[in-house]
Amino acid sequence: MIKEYIQFAFSTIVHQRKRRSFLTILGIFIGIAAVVALISVSQGLKDAVSSQFELIGADVITIMPGKFGAGGMTGFGARPLTDTDVEIVENIRGVGTVAPILVRTAKVTFSGEEKYTYVMGIPADKAEDVLLSMEGIKVIEGRLTTKSDKYGAIIGYSIADDFFEKDVHVGDKLEISGKEFKVRGRISKIGNRQDDSQIYIHMSTAREIFNTSEISVIILKVEQGADVERVAEKIKEELKDKHGEEDFSVMTSSQLASIVQNILGIIQLVIVGIAGISLLVGGVGIMNTMYTSVQERTRQIGIMKAVGATNSDILTIFLVESGLLGLVGGVIGCVIGIVLAFGVQFGAEILGYSMLKASVPLWLIAFALGFSFVLGMLSGTLPARHAARMNPVDALRYE
Amino acid sequence: MPNDTHASHDEVIIRLDNVKKTYMLGKIPVQALRGITMKVHRGEFIAIMGPSGSGKSTLMNILGALDVPTSGKVWFEGKDISKFSESELARFRGKKVGFVFQQFNLFPVMSALENVALPMIFQDVPEKQRLARAKQLLTTLGLGKRLHHKPSELSGGEQQRVAMARAFANNPDVILADEPTGNLDSKTGKQIMTFLKNLHMEEHKTIIVVTHDPIIAGYAETIVNIRDGQIVHDHILARKHLWPKNRRTGEQ
Numbered sequence: 027m028i029k030e031y032i033q034f035a036f037s038t039i040v041h042q043r044k045r046r047s048f049l050t051i052l053g054i055f056i057g058i059a060a061v062v063a064l065i066s067v068s069q070g071l072k073d074a075v076s077s078q079f080e081l082i083g084a085d086v087i088t089i090m091p092g093k094f095g096a097g098g099m100t101g102f103g104a105r106p107l108t109d110t111d112v113e114i115v116e117n118i119r120g121v122g123t124v125a126p127i128l129v130r131t132a133k134v135t136f137s138g139e140e141k142y143t144y145v146m147g148i149p150a151d152k153a154e155d156v157l158l159s160m161e162g163i164k165v166i167e168g169r170l171t172t173k174s175d176k177y178g179a180i181i182g183y184s185i186a187d188d189f190f191e192k193d194v195h196v197g198d199k200l201e202i203s204g205k206e207f208k209v210r211g212r213i214s215k216i217g218n219r220q221d222d223s224q225i226y227i228h229m230s231t232a233r234e235i236f237n238t239s240e241i242s243v244i245i246l247k248v249e250q251g252a253d254v255e256r257v258a259e260k261i262k263e264e265l266k267d268k269h270g271e272e273d274f275s276v277m278t279s280s281q282l283a284s285i286v287q288n289i290l291g292i293i294q295l296v297i298v299g300i301a302g303i304s305l306l307v308g309g310v311g312i313m314n315t316m317y318t319s320v321q322e323r324t325r326q327i328g329i330m331k332a333v334g335a336t337n338s339d340i341l342t343i344f345l346v347e348s349g350l351l352g353l354v355g356g357v358i359g360c361v362i363g364i365v366l367a368f369g370v371q372f373g374a375e376i377l378g379y380s381m382l383k384a385s386v387p388l389w390l391i392a393f394a395l396g397f398s399f400v401l402g403m404l405s406g407t408l409p410a411r412h413a414a415r416m417n418p419v420d421a422l423r424y425e
Numbered sequence: 426m427p428n429d430t431h432a433s434h435d436e437v438i439i440r441l442d443n444v445k446k447t448y449m450l451g452k453i454p455v456q457a458l459r460g461i462t463m464k465v466h467r468g469e470f471i472a473i474m475g476p477s478g479s480g481k482s483t484l485m486n487i488l489g490a491l492d493v494p495t496s497g498k499v500w501f502e503g504k505d506i507s508k509f510s511e512s513e514l515a516r517f518r519g520k521k522v523g524f525v526f527q528q529f530n531l532f533p534v535m536s537a538l539e540n541v542a543l544p545m546i547f548q549d550v551p552e553k554q555r556l557a558r559a560k561q562l563l564t565t566l567g568l569g570k571r572l573h574h575k576p577s578e579l580s581g582g583e584q585q586r587v588a589m590a591r592a593f594a595n596n597p598d599v600i601l602a603d604e605p606t607g608n609l610d611s612k613t614g615k616q617i618m619t620f621l622k623n624l625h626m627e628e629h630k631t632i633i634v635v636t637h638d639p640i641i642a643g644y645a646e647t648i649v650n651i652r653d654g655q656i657v658h659d660h661i662l663a664r665k666h667l668w669p670k671n672r673r674t675g676e677q
């Protein structure tokens with residue numbers, strides 16, 4: 027029976043109401059496309075974020091000025107970290123290597139071409155700890171700077187061939203904030219454009235050229251065997267004692283990751299909300315179309331009843347039809363959503379964020395299709411009931 | 426007619442007992458049937474005649490289990506169908522009754538074959554059997570070469586023959602035709618009536634035709650005249666008679 031009803035529904039949707047059917051499912055497929063694209067992209071984004079933090083390693087603690095938490099980032103304008111803070115942290119039990127880092131945007135000139143990028147000052151003896159601690163990152167050209175390389179620089183992967191008009195090679199000269207530096211080495215690809223176009227110099231040199239004694243961020247490694255969370259708590263306590271207030275943030279990489287995940291989650295929620303509204307509109311559209319369809323086919327309903335269709339036969343026929351309308355919307359929505367997701371991935375790649383990979387889980391497609399069918403049926407319930415309850419004699423008299 | 430003597434040995438297939446039907450036009454009641462008592466015997470060919478608005482279609486719909494009376498009783502094969510629920514009525518008429526309408530009432534998007542197979546869907550007949558039977562019916566009605574045509578690609582006479590094939594689909598006991606020739610020229614109308622007549626003669630189906638046209642009514646054995654929702658006169662057409670007595674009222 028159901029097979030025949032599906033055939034009925036198809037022939038009506040395809041033959042009788044092509045145009046209107048298409049308009050009806052617009053709402054559905056925009057909603058479904060939005061959900062599918064969003065979840066696929068943000069799934070990829072989450073994966074990318076986690077893998078970035080995995081790269082850093084679980085035993086790394088980051089200290090930043092300002093309070094960074096549920097209220098968002100308030101680091102700008104907050105009291106900067108100082109050398110005293112570094113000393114305090116270094117003396118805490120369980121803390122291994124501590125690397126204070128100065129980050130600034132600076133004008134970088136190479137063979138007459140001027141560009142701005144991030145320059146990181148890293149203590150001369152900590153370059154290895156900071157740069158090569160990330161998994162899979164290594165020096166692919168030249169070498170790391172040594173104490174004697176006061177004006178030596180290490181370049182991020184993309185600076186070499188994707189930043190200036192001309193390629194930058196080890197041994198070339200760069201100007202950073204007016205001072206000449208010699209490129210000593212190049213590190214491998216991290217996976218996002220910002221990180222890959224950074225330049226690393228000595229902390230002391232950076233302080234000199236940027237004329238500051240500030241520290242932008244302190245990165246430290248916890249000693250083997252020590253409890254990362256406990257060490258982080260201890261750091262927090264001691265710095266709070268010193269500062270008199272908590273005007274800094276201490277974060278383990280897993281906390282850092284979860285904050286980013288939370289922000290992503292909020293964005294997801296907002297877009298799902300918007301998609302929900304669109305689906306609701308789609309549902310109302312289907313209901314409206316089904317009412318019109320029932321009205322237009324009043325006479326046909328009369329005929330079907332005259333030849334033996336029961337109320338529940340008629341109900342099923344119209345429910346299947348509206349469910350199918352929803353499903354068609356869902357299929358189109360999934361296709362557009364997937365295309366959109368991979369479009370975003372492609373766009374991100376062009377912008378240098380090659381770590382973003384859209385991932386379309388199978389459950390998402392199954393859910394989207396099931397949902398759109400059910401949504402279609404639900405939207406069609408009232409019109410279908412109206413059709414089922416028609417009096418056959420009146421329906422046959424309908425002009 | 427109320428003085429039923431039961432002289433007939435023939436089976437009564439439909440019996441109406443003081444059937445009244447009142448429609449509400451807004452707040453105004455319209456009495457379409459004002460107390461009809463009649464019998465239809467199995468294998469009878471009846472024509473219902475009367476002026477427009479006299480209640481012919483209403484009567485036919487009640488005879489065909491498409492509608493229930495406001496008051497009075499309807500027995501169909503001994504069952505009191507005036508008490509049936511909507512679903513019971515639908516299943517019942519799907520099996521027992523075939524309707525032919527003046528406006529053909531075919532599904533425009535379906536082929537002739539699909540239209541004829543439609544009533545069998547609601548009786549859960551498997552697809553193969555449905556199509557085989559529909560094809561056979563259409564062939565019998567001279568439409569073997571029109572199986573896959575849409576109604577819009579057929580002439581009026583052909584469309585009405587498709588509608589007749591559809592009415593026969595579930596091999597019903599009773600065929601009800603409401604002005605089946607009303608939209609056809611007289612030649613095509615005669616053709617349709619000949620098909621009905623043959624069905625009556627060969628398969629002994631009970632046939633009830635509503636018509637204005639005395640020539641069409643002439644195909645029937647019995648004519649029931651109704652006026653203002655009441656039977657005013659019935660008339661036996663002796664020359665068309667297959668059986669020697671008026672089996673409807675049981676009179677000799």
Ligand SMILES: Nc1ncnc2c1ncn2[C@@H]1O[C@H](COP(=O)(O)OP(=O)(O)O)[C@@H](O)[C@H]1O
Pocket residue numbers: 419420423448449450455456457475476477478479480481482483484
């Ligand atoms: N569904 C209905 N609602 C209201 N009035 C109706 C309805 N069906 C029939 N009538 C009225 O009942 C009377 C009989 O109608 P009908 O049985 O169609 O007559 P006929 O078929 O003899 O022309 C008419 O006055 C008609 O207007």
Ligand SMILES: [Mg+2]
Pocket residue numbers: 481482483603
């Ligand atoms: Mg009529």
